[in-house]
Amino acid sequence: MKRIITGLLLLFCCCALLAQDAQAQVTVTGTIIDKENQLVLPYASITNKSTGRRTYSDKGGFYKITASPKDVIVFSFLGYKPDSLVVTQSSGTETRDMSLVVEARQLHGVEIGTQYTPYQADSIARRETFGYILDKRDMPLAGSNTPVGAGIVFSPFTRYSRKEKQKREFKKIFAKAEQERYVDSRYTPVFVSKVTSLKGDSLQMFMRNNHPDHHMLRTMPQEDLIYWITDRYKAWIKQ
Incomplete structure (x- = not known):
């Protein structure tokens, strides 16, 4: 009987921990746009710096990535300054729209002795x-190149x-x-x-x-x- 009770207690603790981990998962979502002209940025890179998980926005600038509370999410797009956010919610969906700023398109000063321009x-x-x-x-x-025929073709x-x-x-x-x-x-x-x-x-x-x-x-x-x-x-x- 004692073993059964101990086993039940362990099972209860494991379930509680699993439930806590499930609650800790947050879906961070939103749209990435150009700050100056408000146009969407398709295929921007979104990286969870805390876990290494990476994805990118769709054609409409919409993104979605899984995170945990206090994870750092980094947003980058070609020709724009990267930006980041810290996940604040403990569960559910956190909507955060991001506005990226264009990098200055100016020629850098020439560095004498450098290997590259x-x-x-x-x-x-x-x-x-x-x-x-x-x-x-x-x-x-x-x-x-998908065959055409009767029924479902995968x-x-x-x-x-x-x-x-x-x-x-x-x-x-x-x-x-x-x-x-x-x-x-x-x-x-x-x-x-x-x-x-x-x-x-x-x-x-x-x-x-x-x-x-x-x-x-x-x-x-x-x-x-x-x-x-x-x-x-x-x-x-x-x-």
Whole structure:
């Protein structure tokens, strides 16, 4: 009898602990947006720093991640300053909308003796941050090769097709952003102003109307870029 009572007490304690752990789980959810223009940020990275759990927002900027009280959740998106929050609720759903701020798109000062240019150093850091998505191999999407016939047909990628689409789209966004940042690293207001002597609104207007593309800059030496800007400036003045 004593053993039975002891066993029941142990079972009761275990159930109580399990119930306590279940109550400690919080679903943190909300929307991630650009603070300046209020546009949603799709495929932003959401990481529970306390547990290592990681996910990313959907096409509408909506996110959801499991956490415990006092866990730290970090939000990051390509070209934006990361932000974080601390889980305050003890159970249930905690709704927290996040607004991220764009990083300053200015060329860093040149560091003498450094191994990488400022652009290369930033690019390496961004690659490390989002490597967990970029390194994943693209899988066939559900429906692309699914047999058609009577009854229910299961494709091995059906349940993952949404994540596959999100991953593919994020890779496109990442590649496009890297191209824009490379252009920004070479075609800077300081550099263009030295070549043209333009300043203020005139400089901004000239750069907006005469913007080199990524492919051209990748194959163009700096001396040729100076000639290109000079030719565009002469034509712009005539107009």
